[in-house]
Amino acid sequence: MLKTKVALFVPCLVDQAAVQTAWATVQILERLGIHLTYDSRQTCCGQAMFNAGYLNNARGSAEKFIRLFHDAEYIIAPSGSCVSMVKHRYADLDLSGSFLRDWESLRLRIFELTEFLVDNLGVDDIGSKFPFKVGIHNSCHALRELGIKAQPLKLLQNVEGLTLVNEDLVDECCGFGGVFSAKYPELSAKMGKHRSQQLEIDSPEFITGVDDSCLMHLKQAFKTNGALPGKTIPQTIHIARILASTSSSPFDSESYSYGGEV
Amino acid sequence: MSTVKYKIKSALHDQQLYAAIQNASNLSTAKRDDQILGLDDYESSRDAAREVRQRSVDYSPRLIEKFTREFTALGGKVYIAANASEANRITINILKSHGAEKGVKSKSMVTEEIFLGRALESAGIDAVETDLGEYIVQLAGEKPSHITAPAMHKSRQSIGRLFAEKLGIKYTDDPAELTEVARGMLRERFLNAEFGISGANFLIAETGHIAIVENEGNVRLGLSIPPVYIAVTGIEKLLEKLADLSPLVKMLAKSATGQKFSGYFHLLKPSREGEDGPEEMHVILIDNGRSRAMADPEMREMMLCIRCGACLNECPVYKTIGGHAYDSTYPGPMGSVLSNLLGRNKMLHQELPDLSTLCGACKDVCPVRIDLPKLLLELRARREKPLSHNMLASGWKWTMESSSRVEVAGKFARMVEKVVPKVMSGGVKPGGPGSFRTQVEKRKSQVESPKSKIRTDDEQ
Amino acid sequence: MNNSKNVLLFQKQLLAVNGEFISLDENQKVSSLVKEFITSNSIKSIVLSDFSQHQDLVEALEEDTEILADFGSRSYPLDEAGNLCAKADAGITDVYAIIADTGTLVISSRNRGDRLCSSLPPIHLALIGNSKVYLNFEEFIENTPKEHTYALITGPSRTADIEKKLILGAHGPKRVVVFYSEGNAGCT
Structure with missing residues (x-):
């Protein structure tokens, strides 16, 4: 587990409006001894543009995302929606060449936080306390x-x-x-x-x-x-x-x- | 304000409508779940149903030809209508050739799609709707608000008032009494009907059968009593063989009404010598954009739809505003796609794909696994966009190309929280501590060892 | 295929969709049981379609019951047939086949009067003694001659168009009563 290298993806909404979530994600992964990296050039997965029908714009975001993350062993984000966008909807963006190739392997390595903890790391108790x-x-x-x-x-x-x-x-x-x-x-x-x-x-x-x-x-x-x-x-x-x-x-x-x- | 927006607004302020729709769709969903949850072969049945429909759309022209051959060999007649007005003209010509003026009609969304009722009326032909829900909306001068439950937007009280006003009966809001009143009124019409018109769920190419599903028995009366019978349906409804019905009729009953099997299932052919049935049978197949949709690689999936209505019952948007707000014959998720594929004027319903949160509940319940969110997204992408939107989109793209531009935009958004869309501002207090990115970078620049060991890229 | 097991399943499913099931023992005649039912339910008039046992029934019933139409003895013009059937308290038909796992009656169009006798009167009396017995829809479709018209009827006519409340007897029969005689069923 200690050797697991994870690239953190902080979706734009979390980055700009829910910083606490991002820090909490960092804290959890570090508590588990995970080697965490964060590339501050990251922006958005492209979902907002894609859902609004602007495929070209969304493709731009997707290509940027793939460029930044294709080397990562795992990509973890505290959001199901953005992970699903990358994992599934990029298929509808007519990606080509190296972007398509990189995405096809990248999509198997991106996970939502809880999914990663339970399904990949096999962890379901991380010593948390929340008396509510x-x-x-x-x-x-x-x-x-x-x-x-x-x-x-x-x-x-x-x-x-x-x-x-x-x-x-x-x-x-x-x-x-x-x-x-x-x-x-x-x-x-x-x-x-x-x-x-x-x-x-x-x-x-x-x-x-x-x-x-x-x-x-x-x-x-x-x-x-x-x-x-x-x-x-x-x-x-x-x-x-x-x-x-x-x-x-x-x-x-x-x-x-x-x-x-x- | 667009018509759709206007209708949404009035729906949102109609508490009775909201209560009626929530109640009906929740009951429908519960009945469906009763049938489906716990079925161990549900997923494989969906696959089987999809395979049948896929094949039926793939071979459509060949199947139409075969069906026509079989059906006409028995003395029936088959017509293909390119559009709504052609279909209406054919129907009227058949009826006029018999001098028929009064008849009965069973619920059919295709006839709603082509406004057959209105066309018959202006030709001086009186066709009464006999499905209870359709009878109610016809009396009220409305269109159905749901593809399988036409009057689901109405409360029993409003139906009671409608019957009292239009039929001159004493007010009652007891569903059993109201049903009995309609039964009595419509009995007369059935017995004197000169023609019967219905839709058709499927047509079987192999044998020339028309397959119709119903519960009330009005279809049965409509095809037993009048001498002339006309089935109107879409060209995508052909099935290759009788055995193809098996997965479909079961999925339809479960998904549409939460029944194990529908009350009535008809397998109809033109009557043979000495057999029961109408003297003349006609089938009108309507294209009205369907062959165009079938030739469209992305959109042809919509042609698999079997009109069960489960996606309407499940849709959180539909459940909030009801069917009329969509301002289209076909409402809900399936309607938001289909309406944009039918007819001549493709611009008419282009707002509808926006009426979805893309939550995916529709895809989840679809008995033939139509990926409705994907089709909605495709339609959003195809639509012509206003210049102002294009500029906004380009601005967004330009911003998202660089993290420093995102920072500027984010700061600006947090400052003017009240005037920007919630997506950028929700939950953030003005003057908050900045984005995650800036915080990380600040930490990194701190000389003392930061609490977090988080590494930025260039540190690796 | 085990017929009696299928008939049991049919009975269970028919009851689940608000149908009624009357079983005869070996010594009882269908006609006397139908007669008993007609008397106890105050049925004054009936119509019958053209099926093999119609003559027995006519003989047993004609004394106390008005027979408005007997499609086995003659044919009627469509409009007259409709009016007669609409007036009757009950319609009697036999049944081409039953489908066990859904409680379904299959009425074919081969018998004159089947459609009207099974749809217009408020009570449909269905005799399944000679019916084929199929386990499910697939089996029915596989084994059935393809040249005819069929109506698959599962319970009384029903609607839920007003506030989703289930009401029996929308346009067709309010009651569907099935008569079954053991040892006389199933030709499959």
């Missing part, structure tokens, strides 16, 4: 395109002090959808309300998941709609931050980077 009631929202791309459902569950079950709720809740989209939420904000918000209310039923203190985009959308929905009668609004938190919390370095909601230091 937590519900999980399975993000659609992680769930349906990468088949990620059991992995986060296994990891959460082994977190000290954590009480898991909502386990049997039906999986449904939060209503974010990237460009969808920009084009149809009201509709997207109503879908977010629907999903957030489902998630509130078991009164979790936190809602977690593997994608910050969905969690941010849910956070907004909780904030806008207030709590259901008799309930309190849960906080949203990326699963990496739960897993990064230990008894010596407990979770701190105010911190912007891990360990509370910038």
Whole structure:
């Protein structure tokens, strides 16, 4: 395990808007003794452009991504959505030549964080402590395109002090959808309300998941709609931050980077 | 504001509509799950169903030819209509040649697609819809909001009020009583019908059979009582042989209505001497863009669709706004693709592919494994884009080409959080500590050993 | 293929889709059991399609029941046939085949009157004593002559078009009652 070399991919949304998730990912992988590298030239996987129908632009991002990451032994990202984009949707970008060749092998080495921990490293207990009631929202791309459902569950079950709720809740989209939420904000918000209310039923203190985009959308929905009668609004938190919390370095909601230091 | 946007807006403010659609789609989903979860051969049945449909689309022209030969050998007639107006004209000509003025119609999305009802009406022909849901929307002067449950947007109370107003009965909102009222009203129409029109789920090339699935028995009455019977369907519905039906009818019943098998399944042929059945049978095959779609390597997959409606029931967008907001005969995920392949005017429904979060629930439930998100994305990519969008996209691309430009953009986005799309700003406090990249670089530049041993590229 | 096992499965599946199943023992005649059913359900008028046992039934029933149409004894113009069947309290047909694992009746168009007698009256009495027995749809499709028209009927007519609430008897029969005589079924 110690010899595993991992290149960290921090999706643009996480890079710019959810730094804590990225640091938590670093902390988890380092705790496991993984040799971690980060190339600060990285930007975006191209999903936003691709989903908006701008294939040429998306191809540009894809080629850049492949150029930066094709040598990595493993590529790990704290996002199911971006990993799925690279792994599956690049197939629709008409890549050619060395880009196509490199992608065909690269796609087998890119993993979402929890998927990597459980399926590749065979780790489902990393000594985390998080003494709260937590519900999980399975993000659609992680769930349906990468088949990620059991992995986060296994990891959460082994977190000290954590009480898991909502386990049997039906999986449904939060209503974010990237460009969808920009084009149809009201509709997207109503879908977010629907999903957030489902998630509130078991009164979790936190809602977690593997994608910050969905969690941010849910956070907004909780904030806008207030709590259901008799309930309190849960906080949203990326699963990496739960897993990064230990008894010596407990979770701190105010911190912007891990360990509370910038 | 586009028509679709306008309709979405009004749907979002209609609490009754929302309740009706959530309720109906959740019940449909639950019934479907009851049939499918725990089936050990579900995935292989999907493969089998897809294989049959794939073959049927691959060999379509040959199968149409064979079907026509078989069906006409028995005295039936087959027509191929290039578009909606041609199909309507053929139908009207058949009916006029018999002097038929009053008849019955069973639910058929293809006839909705070509606006057959409207065409018959203006030709002075009275064709009453006999499927209960269709009867309700016809009375209300609406279009169906779902491809298998036409009136799912209506509550029992609104149907009660509609019946009281249009049929002059005493108000009731009991579904059993309302169904009985419709049964009584429509019985008369069946017994006096001069023609029956229905869709068809599949046509069997090998034997010349028409295959129709239903539950109410209205199709059965429509093809048993009137002397003239017309089936209208798309040219993609041909199957090679009878055995091809096996995986399809089972998947259809389970996916559409959560039944093990449909209430009625008809395998129809023109009647032989001494047999029961109508005196004349006609089949109208409609192209209306289908052969163009079949010749399109990316889009031909949509032609595999068997119209079960499972993707509508499962779609979180559909479940929030209902079918009418799509402003198209075919709503939901399948409709957002199909509507852009049919007819002449390809610009008409180009907004619909945006009405999806790409969550993939539709692909998950599709009995023939149509990759709807992929088709939606393909349509988004093909669409002509407004100049302003192109400029934004180019700006994004230019930004994403370099990490330092991303930094500038990110800082700007965090500063003006309120005016940029949520995607760049959500969850970030103005004046926050900057991006992950800047933090890493800051640490790296610190002289003392940083807490994290994270290595940047040039350190390796 | 084990027929009695398939008939048992058929019975179970038929009941699951709101159908009814009446089994005869060896000494009972179909006609007397049908007569008993007709009396106890206050059925005043019936129509019959053209099937082999129709004469026995007509003889057993004509005393107390009005026989509006007997397609075995004559043919009727379409419109007259429809009106007669619509007036009847029950329609009696035999059944070409049954499909066990879905509780399905297969009515072929070979008998005159089959379509109308099985669809217009509110009660459909179906005699499966001479029916072929198939395990499933695949088996039916494989073994059935391809030149005819078939209707596969699974339970009473139904709709769920109003708020997804299941209502029996949308346009077709509200009740489907199957009569089965052991030792007399299955020719496969």
